[in-house]
Amino acid sequence: MQKDLPELRLLTTPTAQLQVSGATLVDVARVAGVSPITVSRALNQPHLVRPNTLAKVQAAVQETGYAKNMQPGALASSRSKLVALVLPTISNQIFADMVQGTSDTLTEAGYQLLLGFSGYEEWREEILVETILSRRPDGIILTGTLHTDSTRRRLQQAGTPVVETWDMTASPIDTVIGFSHEEVGHATATHLLQRGRKRFAILTAGDPRAARRNQGLQVALAKQGISVMATHTAAVPGTLPAGREGAARLLDAHPDLDAIVCSSDNLAHGALIEAGSRGLDVPGKLAVMGFGDLNFSSHTVPPLSTVRVDGARIGAAAAQAILERLDGAAKAQPARSVNTGFELIQRGSS
């Protein structure tokens, strides 16, 4: 029994791609003998449709081979079900963890993730934000709180929910979720000083937040009259071999170091391997501190100590914040700050 099925239309677009256009809502409606809006409801808010009608629609969907198309709906409703995430790079495990946390949360809520990279450059971020905005996402998650004025302005006037992550600030664009990097540096200093460390070196990647942690470390050390003996800066992202090489340089120049503070676990593992190859006792003679110690993608091993931050949690919380802003929009919620904190993981008896 062949009802009036929509014929397969062959469309040749000007860019000359030959494509098969499938059935539309209208086609389904015709076959089901209802109106298009009823099909829309049956598909998206089935509880608003009588079971009987629902069944007819479902049958028609089968018969026509209808495939959902969110694009027109997004246009008509101004809800794209898309959330954008702007990262400096994915080549750092903490960001990989964050992506997973963000994506999982969004997927569960029926949203999808648009991903873009700024390469730690503000001007790139500015262009990227503009491009992203042109897609009208339902929310934007940014890394850090350092943006050009123009980016901030653009984001504010767009009226899209924005979450800044991995940091704290007194003047957020909208919502911030993260922790204080100065505090991390301070806590690291306290931790190592309490254990009698006196001869410090910093092994860091050229990342603005790492710089702030180092700053916090140095300020806290200075209060005890201690200054860092040497700093080695590696390119972003800090890799394991770069960590090994950096540690080698530091130890060559200062064989009596008793603490190397690294800006990432990758660098720290490199340092650990270098120390091992020199027969240095870690953490007996030399303490090595990392940063990260993630859930999904990487974990440190003893005898490394590290600062644990939960990238997946930050990502999930950021996504959650967007979602809440979206459905609670009427309540005009105020901007929020969420401090996710960090945790110092001590290993060995150093």
Next chain:
Amino acid sequence: MQKDLPELRLLTTPTAQLQVSGATLVDVARVAGVSPITVSRALNQPHLVRPNTLAKVQAAVQETGYAKNMQPGALASSRSKLVALVLPTISNQIFADMVQGTSDTLTEAGYQLLLGFSGYEEWREEILVETILSRRPDGIILTGTLHTDSTRRRLQQAGTPVVETWDMTASPIDTVIGFSHEEVGHATATHLLQRGRKRFAILTAGDPRAARRNQGLQVALAKQGISVMATHTAAVPGTLPAGREGAARLLDAHPDLDAIVCSSDNLAHGALIEAGSRGLDVPGKLAVMGFGDLNFSSHTVPPLSTVRVDGARIGAAAAQAILERLDGAAKAQPARSVNTGFELIQRGSS
């Protein structure tokens, strides 16, 4: 001189979000004194517009504060400028590298990346593909060549360019870009056998492609009458501590092992650290092989040997393949297979 600027319209959507709707093409056209389509051309194909007109449009854009909106254009032209990437997880460095390579290539071409995770589960992939398709991306990049029949069918009928990656197959959905995992296993066996290794263990994560590499390894070893002494399987993704623990178990059970073949560099680094803590000479007494050795996010250190695969290159090539299919669509290009190969990195004199 206040021309008839569009007033800022306050829209209250049913979901009750208060948002400011900006100027549209029509607004710009009115201010510029031209037709909407001319504004569209001035913005997207400026070479088709007289410089004089162009200037008027640009001035009007300034004056109205017009912000580009791709959504209606995507609907009207069936070109979303969106490419989707489906990964099992991001918690594996090789995929992180791939994301970066894909994103960089797409961004340069004015496209953006939609990212989704299947968690190594076919049914998740199937749902994800359906959701992705409902957004009408211009292309889809998948991981591996193992998909449900229904996924394959759906993808084919959608008429969207598809690239399968990280593998080779005789029956691609469309295009494949990757290498043979059996060959990797074979090459690894040959390499180690040539260096006199006889007592093998496998340290692997439960990943289908890793399984195929192990398979290739074992087949090649069997030809020399050698069988693997033990296999330790860790959860995906293989982490450094898991590698260390797995190596410990293997070495406890078989102290005389002379080769541990790992399914990732993460696991291998863990094994290396364990070997170091036992005072085992690597690679003198024990060879440790990794897999990955990436460009962006991770590199192995000596004395680890490894199989190098270029995730960023695979990602970039996949994006490129989509783009080519898009603009050369008229030529109805045939499906292609690209073997990106791999490279065995030998370190130490083992």
Next chain:
DNA sequence: CTGTTAGCGCTTTCAA
């Protein structure tokens, strides 16, 4: 619970 009407904001097509 279901339908009617009127767009969402841009692009395509064809004509001038």
Next chain:
DNA sequence: TTGAAAGCGCTAACAG
């Protein structure tokens, strides 16, 4: 080089 008309496929708002 520019414009007019006609959608793209779906949803909002309101009426029945």
